[in-house]
Amino acid sequence: MGVGHVALRPASSHVAWRWATPQAQTILATRDLGAILRFYRAVHGLNQTQLGALLGYDKTYVSALELHKRTVDDIGSRRRLCETLHLPAHILGVTDVADADHRAMLQFGESTVRLAEIARQSGHASEAVAELWPLVARLEARAEDGNAEREVLRLLARARVCLGVALGNVLPEERLSTAAHWTAKSLEITEVFEEPGFTSYVLRMHGNELRKARLRGAAVERLSRAAALAPDSDARAAVLPLLARAAGSLGNGPLFDRVMSETDRLLERAEHTSLFNPFALHEIRLRGLIDTERLNLAIRLAESSPAPTTAVAPQWRVIERVTVAHVRLLAQDRGGARESLNTAVQEAVRQRLPHQLQRVVRAAGEGLPEVRGAAEEALNRMRQEMAA
Missing domain, CATH: 1.10.260.40 (lambda repressor-like DNA-binding domains)
Structure with missing residues (x-):
């Protein structure tokens, strides 16, 4: 033209x-x-x-x-x-009133994103979603109007990521593509910044939402890129557990083993977080061993679960209980599986985690009909509340 x-x-x-x-x-x-x-x-x-x-x-x-x-x-x-x-x-x-309002909006937005992330990690993802929706709408309206200053776009990217991840906690499985949609929208912005560390962060969050939406090949690709761009050990430690989960769900045993080996080496050097800690990594290894058809190793590993610490996010306790129950059922330990799943249902209801209730339903299967029924009933109540 x-x-x-x-x-x-x-x-x-x-x-x-x-x-x-x-x-x-x-x-x-x-x-x-x-x-x-x-x-x-x-x-x-x-x-x-x-x-x-x-x-x-x-x-x-x-x-x-x-x-x-x-x-x-x-x-x-x-x-x-x-x-x-x-x-x-x-x-x-x-320097006028409009510019001052702009600065105040940025400060408010930074605080909102920070507090929403704390709420999500504390098991209050629905509250995080409620806080983030109006902020994202306001920032997107500003950007669409052409006011695309660097600090506004960075805040918008972070808010979209946080919204997507929070939605990934509260939505049922059939709607998890919505969470991946929001994290993907942040990738549009990272191209502008040309900052490897920032791009790695967004790719990490987006890749994990793709995995949850069962787009496993795309998840491995995004998470592998995130690991390659990670600027230091702490950033790489944040990516590797998610890459291991994606590799396991894809059934890629060699990649899963390589990533877990590096993760183990980093445990002594990188800072422990809500994801990167022995308890969370134990669950990731269990699930990966099941997904890569090494049941005997998973059964032996399930007997030595490390104790959760304050670094472990509340939802990870639910995730771990469901995975341990799955292993125990495969080992024909119905009593142990029932106990783990009942605990998982109670916690999933308290934290409003429909995705984990769906995992309970699948894990209980036909062998534990009473647990399956309780999880389905709780899930239906949650869906009705979400639709209201």
């Missing part, structure tokens, strides 16, 4: 996001209006005449601004330039 056919106000939010690239950040930091105008024209494919039409100037005046032969001194004109180019007002030296 020729220059003459380019729209004066491009609609693509991806183009507007160019203000968040490292190159744009360098230009904006100079507060040089001429450089900012040249960058805007380059991104949108505009010549000086077209940019002048957008700003209400003629070509000669745009040229003079770019060559620093003219300046824009009055506050009203600077504010209008910022609004037209979708720049935060302080870039051109305008």
Whole structure:
């Protein structure tokens, strides 16, 4: 398409996001209006005449601004330039109520994401979802309106990821693709930032939601990329347990074993978290051994479960109980399986984890009809509440 056919106000939010690239950040930091105008024209494919039409100037005046032969001194004109180019007002030296509100919104958003993540890890994922929905909607509306400053996009990416992961805790299995959808939307933004660590974080979260949605091959691919981009041992330790789970669910025994071996080596060096700790890794190893058809090893391992610590997220206690019950049923230990599953049902109801109730239903099967019935009844109640 020729220059003459380019729209004066491009609609693509991806183009507007160019203000968040490292190159744009360098230009904006100079507060040089001429450089900012040249960058805007380059991104949108505009010549000086077209940019002048957008700003209400003629070509000669745009040229003079770019060559620093003219300046824009009055506050009203600077504010209008910022609004037209979708720049935060302080870039051109305008500090007003709108800019102050913007800063307050960012601070509020950061706090909301942080508190929502704490709520989710504490077993209150539904509360996290309720807090994140309005924040994501507000940030997306701002970005769609062309206000795509770097800090807004970073906050939007994190909020989308947190929303997706929280939804992955509270949605039943048939709706888990919704959680993966939200984490995927954050990947659109990471391309702008060109930061390996940030990209690794988003890929890690998205890959795990893909696994839960049973898109196992895609999950392994995303999580492998996340591990490759991880900038340090702690970041890699955050990825590896999820990659091991995905590899196991895919039935890829060699990959599962390699990842678990590296995870074991990192236990002494990396910080323990709600996922990266001996208790969670024990469950991941159990499930992986079952998925890769090594039942005898899983049965022996189930007898030596490490005690949970304060680092273990509440939902992991439910996850572990279901997996241990599965192993015990395979070992013909119905009594032990019944005890584990009853505990899992009680905790899944308390924490509102429909996905784990569905796992209980599958694990109980035909062999433990009373446990299966209790889990199905609890799951139906939860679905009715969610539909109301």
